[in-house]
Amino acid sequence: MKLSLRMGSSLVWAVTAVLLVVAPWIFPGSFALTLLTQMGTLAIFALSYNMLLGQGGMLSFGHAVYSGLGAYVTVHALNLLGRGAFVTPLPLLPLLGGVAGLAFGVLFGYVTTKRAGTTFAMISLGIGEMVYACVLMFPGFFGGEAGISTNRTVGQPLLGLNFGPALQVYYLVAAWSFLCMLAMYALTGTPLGRMANAVRDNPERAEFIGYDTRKVRFLQLVLSAFFAGVSGALSCINFEIVGAENVSALRSGGVLLATFIGGIPFFFGPVLGAVIFILFVAALSGVTKAWLLYLGLFFCAMVLYAPGGVASLLLAQIGVIRAGKFGRLVVPYAAGAVACATALCGLIGIVESVYRLSDSTQGTAMRLAGLQLDAAQSAVWVGSSMLLVAGFVALRFAARFIGRRWTEVKAA
Amino acid sequence: MDFLLVQVLNSISYGLLLFMLASGLTLVFSLMGVLNFAHASFYMLGAYFAYQISRWIGFWPALVLAPLGVGALGMAVERFALRRAHRYGHVAELLFTFGLAYLIEEATHLVWGRSAVPYRVPPDLDGPLFSIMGTQYPMYRGFMMLVAVAMLVSIWLVLKKTRIGLVIQAALTHPQTVEALGHNVPRVFMLVFGGGVALAGLAGVIGGNAFITEPGMAAALGPIVFVIVVVGGMGSLGGAFIASLLIGFIQTFAVSLDWGLFGYNISQVAPVLPYLVMVLMLIVRPKGLMGTREG
């Protein structure tokens, strides 16, 4: 992986560890804490997903199967724990989730890795749908649509911690996140990890240097499923409920979006993606009903214009900053930001207006950016459309401006 | 006996509908290497467009206008977005269509709301086609089969008898050669993509009122179409045809039968059956029934 030398340095890991420890103090409050915990869980999930996509070249639309089934196994274990069936400290349960994920990875991976590429993607979707359908079909084990709930404070407290308070859960998740990150990073430096890269780049050539590509992909999937299972277990512990949603296509799609937005070609990309994704969903889903539409637009825009993710955009700036040339880019970037904001205002105006008009229960009044507007008034429509068009046109110019400045900066 | 006949006819009409979707998907994939994840979303749009147009003008104009609208949208998507994604490779194209599926579904929520819309069979087509031993077979199902067959026959004619069809056939297996021969492959791509999704849209027009028109219909049908393409074999129209009928039969019969199997009623496990077929096919014959191209 690119930058692996720098990424692997002890300094980066030390900083990460410190950040994980102090995060609840940098971002105080219970809402921030729940977000941080979710980010930690999603980070493991997204990193495991990138083992398949970024490192192995395997696009999967059904990765939630492994995290979800890991979660189900964990929730049952937790309930058994509560009934005294066996004794295990809670912090070890994610390991069980991981083993469950691994087992299902072996089971489903055998079938899914028989094909590669686009076919693999479709098969993964089919397996995901199949598992989802099964979950609804066997309410005895899966609890039907409602799912199965649990209590994480059962069982023996560990060193006085019963993991009831959210802060303790956060640190549990943070610790597992750190361990999993380390483990997955270490895997990228092993023969299997390297051959997964080779199979990604050129499966045919990999065969000609002695490797059964199918076996490489199978093993990579099994290991990835382990970590997905860990993240599922942590999710179970955090939310104390596991339902069909945990194995749904929406969950699978979500981790794909998060990983891609963060940046597939970079090891830490998925971590960044997890943070952005949770923030996006948390910030927007309470504010507007159209949040999934905005997320979809953002994702599509990234696919078309920044396929290396946010990580690639940030890293591109680092080189410029080091050369001391970043000042040259400030004005073009500002222009781009203004154009973007204009277009966005127009878009939001239109989208929100459409929502108000089509949903007759809410009435047509709405509050945008502090302005009280009425979606039924044509002024709102005209204004929004003009903003959108103007923003788009400005964006084209700004893009060219940025492009020219970049060429200058790179040449100098 | 009459029950069996009705179910067979239903299976065939449903299978033909599925084939309309699977064939469009296969054509686009074979020609452009793009797996259109949003294919079923265009099916949904066809149904919604038809619903809206039916309310304004009527069903018969909708039958023509809705697919055209969907096709135009498809061409725009190809021209302005997919073409750009193409330079980053097939994975990027697939990811874009994945995002597009979300967009279309959310846009549909936006405009038509989250619950089903009352897109109904038009009155002139609503009624019995014939009676078999006391059971009536709905006229609309017959109409569906008619439209499906007519559409597929026209496609076959275009592919086999016209010049553009010849180009498409050649490009199905050797796209680079076709471009090297000087054909305007980007324009062909745009037409094929537009045509493929228009086909899906047409399926939506005739299927949306026979079944249900709601925002979840794309997510419900999409994976089934992928199963069909995997089972039939990537890039094979013949395989897709057989697989469509197979899945059509399985789904129709499974839902209506009342057999017990391992303590479960077959109609309960019906949702899982197509995927079990896919898993079975992968174990026994990973290439699919008539697979030609690797994904």
Next chain:
Amino acid sequence: MSAALELVDVHKSFGSTRIINGVSLSVAPGERHAIIGPNGAGKSTLYNLVSGRFPLTSGAIRLNGEDVTNLRPYQINRKGLARSFQVTNLFNNLSVYENLRCAVLWGAGYRYSFWHRLSRLASVNARVDEVLAKIGLARRARTAAGTLSYAEQRALEIGVTIAGGASVILLDEPTAGMSRTETAHAVELVRQVTVDKTLLMVEHDMGVVFDLADRISVLVYGEIIASGTPQEIRANAAVQAAYLGTLGKGKAHA
């Protein structure tokens, strides 16, 4: 002594089109054997059959006496045969160093291990350094393979082929598209890396062929029309008529 590589009445048809029409060939251990012939004769197809990329329609292929007909490429490679590609076929996102390391891993016995650290595998890394020095890419070790120049990529192509230590090497037009100096370097490289190996080489550059080869076979329309030492081939009338023309030296037009 049994042949290192033996083709026994190999046939290959694509549909009804016959590409390889009964080719029998025997390459002795340590021999440098070149296959020449006009374009479309089936040279690349022959390679693809031997290395397991395509299945045979009929016939047999034996490697060191063992039947390897229709085995998968990775199985044939593990038995000691490595091939290069006419169109450079590398791991473009990996560095030169990693490309070579991948080629060494299986032979070094690490298989699918996910518990060994690559940076600690002394024997593997030593071998990579050795090959790097031989192909002259030590300065470019950290560069991504996809960004190398054409000649550098061809050199890496050869490097990846020989890094695993296979005893039978197939090189597919190793000097294709190279200038005179680059070709001279490539020839020297091929000579060095195939010192104790069996080499089967497809080439169009007659200078290279007559320089390197111990024996030459001429493939025309899927059949071997002549096989022998360079002198014998140069003097062979049928070969001259089909391929070489009246002068045996210099580059043939590709």
